[in-house]
Amino acid sequence: IQEPPLHPLETYIRELRDIRASGAAVAETSYYGPLATLLNEVGKTLKPRVRCIINLRNQCGGIPDGGLFTRDQFQKASDVEPLPGLLPSRGAIEVKGTADDAMATAAGEQVARYWETYGQVLVTNYRDFILIGRDAEGNRTVLESYQLAGSEADFWKAAANPRKMSQSHGERFEEYLKRVMLYAAPIVTPKDVAWFLASYARDAKIRVEEAGDLPALTGVRTALEEALGLKFEGEKGEHFFRSTLVQTLFYGDFSAWVLWSRSHLPAGKAQFMWKQSADYLRVPILRKLFYTLAEPGQLDILNLPEVLEWAGAALNRVDRTVFFGQFDEGHAVQYFYEPFLEAFDPELRKELGVWYTPPKNVQYMVARVDTVLKEELDIKDGLADPNVYVLDPCCGTGAYLREVLKHIAGTMQERGGDALLGEDLKRAAMERVFGFEIMPAPFVIAHLQLGLLMQEYGAPFSEEKGERPGVYLTNALTGWEPPEGPKRDLPFPELEEERDAAEHVKRDVPILVILGNPPYNAFAGLSPAEEQDLVVPYKEGLISEWGIKKFNLDDLYVRFFRLAERGITEQTGKGIVCFISNFSYLSDPSFVVMRKRFLEEFDSIWIDCMNGDSRETGKLTPNGKPDPSVFSTESNREGIRVGTSIGLLVKRERTRGPDA
Numbered sequence: 001i002q003e004p005p006l007h008p009l010e011t012y013i014r015e016l017r018d019i020r021a022s023g024a025a026v027a028e029t030s031y032y033g034p035l036a037t038l039l040n041e042v043g044k045t046l047k048p049r050v051r052c053i054i055n056l057r058n059q060c061g062g063i064p065d066g067g068l069f070t071r072d073q074f075q076k077a078s079d080v081e082p083l084p085g086l087l088p089s090r091g092a093i094e095v096k097g098t099a100d101d102a103m104a105t106a107a108g109e110q111v112a113r114y115w116e117t118y119g120q121v122l123v124t125n126y127r128d129f130i131l132i133g134r135d136a137e138g139n140r141t142v143l144e145s146y147q148l149a150g151s152e153a154d155f156w157k158a159a160a161n162p163r164k165m166s167q168s169h170g171e172r173f174e175e176y177l178k179r180v181m182l183y184a185a186p187i188v189t190p191k192d193v194a195w196f197l198a199s200y201a202r203d204a205k206i207r208v209e210e211a212g213d214l215p216a217l218t219g220v221r222t223a224l225e226e227a228l229g230l231k232f233e234g235e236k237g238e239h240f241f242r243s244t245l246v247q248t249l250f251y252g253d254f255s256a257w258v259l260w261s262r263s264h265l266p267a268g269k270a271q272f273m274w275k276q277s278a279d280y281l282r283v284p285i286l287r288k289l290f291y292t293l294a295e296p297g298q299l300d301i302l303n304l305p306e307v308l309e310w311a312g313a314a315l316n317r318v319d320r321t322v323f324f325g326q327f328d329e330g331h332a333v334q335y336f337y338e339p340f341l342e343a344f345d346p347e348l349r350k351e352l353g354v355w356y357t358p359p360k361n362v363q364y365m366v367a368r369v370d371t372v373l374k375e376e377l378d379i380k381d382g383l384a385d386p387n388v389y390v391l392d393p394c395c396g397t398g399a400y401l402r403e404v405l406k407h408i409a410g411t412m413q414e415r416g417g418d419a420l421l422g423e424d425l426k427r428a429a430m431e432r433v434f435g436f437e438i439m440p441a442p443f444v445i446a447h448l449q450l451g452l453l454m455q456e457y458g459a460p461f462s463e464e465k466g467e468r469p470g471v472y473l474t475n476a477l478t479g480w481e482p483p484e485g486p487k488r489d490l491p492f493p494e495l496e497e498e499r500d501a502a503e504h505v506k507r508d509v510p511i512l513v514i515l516g517n518p519p520y521n522a523f524a525g526l527s528p529a530e531e532q533d534l535v536v537p538y539k540e541g542l543i544s545e546w547g548i549k550k551f552n553l554d555d556l557y558v559r560f561f562r563l564a565e566r567g568i569t570e571q572t573g574k575g576i577v578c579f580i581s582n583f584s585y586l587s588d589p590s591f592v593v594m595r596k597r598f599l600e601e602f603d604s605i606w607i608d609c610m611n612g613d614s615r616e617t618g619k620l621t622p623n624g625k626p627d628p629s630v631f632s633t634e635s636n637r638e639g640i641r642v643g644t645s646i647g648l649l650v651k652r653e654r655t656r657g658p659d660a
Contacts, residue, residue, distance in 0.1 A: 008041035009173055010166035016126060017159045027097030028065075031126055035095065036066065042177045048072055050090055050181040059087060061117025062110065066093035068122070068181055090181050091120030091133075098152045102128035106142065115140050120184055127155040131180050136271050136316065143183060144310055146176040172206050175199045179310075187314065188322040190336040193254070198343035200311040201250045205345070207303045208242045214302075217245065220292050223491040227499055228438055229478045229531070243345050245293055247441035249304075250311065252290045254336075255448040256280035257315045262455070266320040274312035282463045283447050285473055288494040289440060337397050337445055357399055357517045361580060361610075361646070366403045368606075368648055369513055369578050370411075376604060376650050377512075377574065384411035388432065389509050391567075392516040393476035393560060395435030398446030400516050401471065402453055404433050409457060422459030429454065429469045430461075434505050436476035446471045474502035477531040477559055480566075482507065511567050515578040518560035534562045538594040551590035557581040561594070565649075569601045574653040577602075580610065583645035598649060608646040 006014075015034035019025045036052045043050030049071045056067050067088030092114045096105050105111060106123040111132060114121045120143075121132040127148045135141040148169055149155035158165050179199055187193060208214075214221075221241060225231055232241040256277035264270045278290045292298075299305050370382035379385050383404055392400045408428055412421050429450060437443040450469040454460050461467040479502065490496045505511075535553045542548045561579065568575040585591040586607065598605060 007166045007170045007174075008038050009170045010162045011041070012038040013159050013162035013165050017156075017162065020156070020159075027099065028095055032065070032095065035124070035126065039068065039093075039177065039181075042174055043068070043181055046178060046181060052093070053088070056088070056092070059117060062113050064092035064114050064118070064121070065095040067091070067118070068093065087118055090184050091122055091131075092118040093122045093124070096123075096125045098126050098155060100125045102130055106130045106132050112140065122180055127152070129176065129180070131183065133183065136269075143313070144176065144179060146173055148173070172203050175202055186322075187318045188326075190323075190327065191339055193315070193318060193323070194336045194339040195343055196314040197250050197254060197311055198340045200307050200314065201246050201340075201344045204249070204302075204304055204307045205243060205246045207307065208246060211302050214242075217293075217298065219491050220245070220289070223495050224440075226488060226490055227473070227495045228475045230475065244440055247341075247344070247439075248289055248444065249293055249308065250340075251441045251444040252277045252281055252286065253308070253311060253315070255444050258448060259451070261320055261324065266324075271316050272312060274308050274315075281444070281447075282451075282461070283468050284494040285492075285498045286440075286444060286447065288492055292492075337442065341441075357396075357580065359399070359403075362399045362403045365515060365578050365580065365646060365648075366400065366407050368646075369515055369576055370407055372576055372648065372650055373513070377576075377652065381411055381415070382407075383513070384408045384415075386428075386432070388513060389511050390433045390513040390515070391505070391511045392435045393514060393563060394516050394518045395437050395446055395471060396442045396517070398435060398442075398449040398471065401429075401433055401435045401446065401469070402449050405429055405450070405453060408433075422454070422457040425457050426454055426459040426461070426467070430467060431470065432509075433470060434509070434511075435469075435471040436474050436502065436505075437471065438473070438475050440473060443471065443473050470505070472502035472505070473498050475531070477534060477563060479503050480506045480563075481530075510572045512572060512575040513578070514564040514567055514575070516560075517580050518557040531559065534559045534566075537597065538562065538591070540593060542590070542593055546589075546592050548589055548592065552588075553590055553594075555582060555584070558585065558591075558594070561585065565597065565601060568649075569651055574651050576651075577649040578646065580644060580646045583607075583609065583643045586645065602649040602651050604650040606646075606648040608648075610644040610646060 012034050015037070016031055019030055019034070025031065032054050036054050039050075039052035043052065051069050051071065051074075052066055053069060054066045056064055068090035069086075069088045070090060073086050073089060094105065094111055094114060096102065102123055102125040105125070106121075111121050111123055115132055119134065123130045123132060128145070129147075130145045131143040132140060133143040148165070149158055179196070182196075187196060221232060224241075224244075232238060253274050256274075256279070257272050259280040260272050260276070264272075275294070278287050278294065281287045281290055294308075296305075299308070366383070373379045373382040373385070373388065379388060382388070383390065384407075390401075390404055395401055405425060405428065409421060409425050412418075412424060417424060435446060437446060447469060450471065451461055454469075461469070479499070490499065535558055538553055538558065539551070542551055557579070561577070561581070564577040564579065568577055585594055
C-alpha cells in the first residue's frame, strides 16, 4: 500500500530539524531551501500557480530574501532573453533566524523599504509568519499572521515530532499561506468571494473545535435543539452544531455585506464592518442568532474576532463594480453557496446531500407546476391565483421560492397588473409562498435572495412594519399535529415566534403545491419519533404481502415524499407534489408499497429521468472524462452521483379510495 504524501508542513519541519541536527547550519540562510519548498508546494495548488524565488536582485528598494511570483510572470522557455526584472506580483519575503523577533523585524526600517517598493511583504523567522500590507487608508499594517510556536525553544521542541506538529497546524497553516499568496489578487467573482470566506471559516471552525467544551453556547445549542426537535449528540451531531455556528456567522457577514453594498457606492471610502452585520439581518431569529454568537465574550473564548476581522477585510477588497456587475442575484448566490460549503466542509456537504439545483431544472419544475395547475386543476392563473398556497419544505437558499415569485410576477404582468405588481408580489411572498429550512446558513441566504427580489420589484420588506418573507427556520418533518400537552417555552422569544409562525403554516394553511429538492441524507442529529414514524405507511405489508424482508426506507428524501403525500392527499385533499430526488423509489423493491400508494392516491404521475447514477450509467465519457449531467458545475463537472428524477404527482379533488 502506497503511503500518502506528507503534508507540506510536515516536510518543512522535518527538513528544518534535520538541517539543525547537522550542527553545520547558520541561523538564517541554511534554512532557505525548506522554506522555498514549502511555499512552492502550497503555491502550486493555486490558479495561477505561485512560485517562490529566493534572493531577488535589487529593484531600488533593497534586496529582499525572496519573492512570490505568479506563473504568468515567467518567460516561455523558448524565448532567448528572459523578461526584464519584474516585481513579484504576490509580494516580497524577508527571513530572519528562529531566535529573532519576527514582529520587531516587521516593524523595522528594512521591511518598511521593501513595503514601499513591493506593497506586500511576508516576514518570517521560520516559526512566525506575518503579512505586511496596506490598510484602507494606504498605511502600512499587519494584515494577517500565523504562529507555529510561541518561542524558539518551543518551536524546536515541537519540531522533534513533525507529524504531530503537522496534525495540529497543517490545515490552518496551509490556508493561511494560500491567503498570503492570494491577498494581492483581485477578488471579483462569487467564486473568489466564496473561496476567501470559506478559507476564513475553516480557520474559525478549527478554532471552535480547539476550544473544547462550549458552556457559553449551551443556551444557543439548547434553543436550536428544542426549536428544531433534534439533538446534536455524538461526534457527528457535535460536528454539525459547531459547523452551523461558524456558517451562520460567515453567511450573516456575507448577507449583511451584500445589503450594505446597496447603500454604499463602490467609489466611496466607506468600509464594511463585520460587527454591523446584525443590523442588516432584519428577520428577528437571524438577528438574535448572530447577536448571540457574535457576543464579544463568546467570540474571545473561541478566539474568533481576529479571523472575522480578516474576513471583513477580504470583503472590503472585493471589486464591487465588477462583482455586482456579474452578480445575477438568482443564480450567483447559488453558485456561491455550494462552492463555499464544498471548500469549507466537504464532508458535511456530502453527509447532508447539499447539491446545487441548476436554474434550468428549477425553472422547468416551476413552469410544469404552473401548467398543471391550469390544465389539470382548472386554476386559470396557476401560481398567480391568490388561493394557491405553495410550500418548499426544504428550501435551502430559496431557488424555488424565488422562481415561483418571478413566475407569479410574469403572470401578473401579462394580466396588466403592473401598477400594484410589487405590492401584490410582496403579499404573495409573505402570505402564500412558504419555505422551511433546518440549517441556519442557507436560511440566511434564502432571506437575502427574496429580500433582493422584492427590491427589484420596488416593494422591499419594511422592517418597521415587521414584514418578512414566509421562510421559516424549522424542522419541516415535525410539528404538523398539535402537541398533546401545553407548548414548551423556548429559550429565546424569537425562536418561539419562528416556531409558532411555521406551525401556523403546517396546521392551518391549505397547501396546494409542494415542490423542491429534498436532501438525500439525514442530518447529524437524533430526530424525534414523529419524524421517524413518517415512513411507517410505506412499510405496511412489505413482509406479509410482498415477502420483502430486507428494505431500506431511511433516506431522508423518502420522509419528504411522505410528508408531501400526506399534506396533499390527507390535509388539503387536492394538489401537486413536484420533487427532484433520488430515483431509487421508482424501481427498488423496498419501495413497492410507496409506489402502490402513489398510484392509488394520485390521479396523474409524470416522471422525468435526470440520469446521474454512477452504477447504471457510468458517469464517464468514452475518453474517460467526467460525463456532465444537469447537476454539473464548473467546480464539480461530475455532478451528483446518485440517479435522480423529477416526480410530479397530481391529485384532483375527490375522496380517498377504500384501499388507500
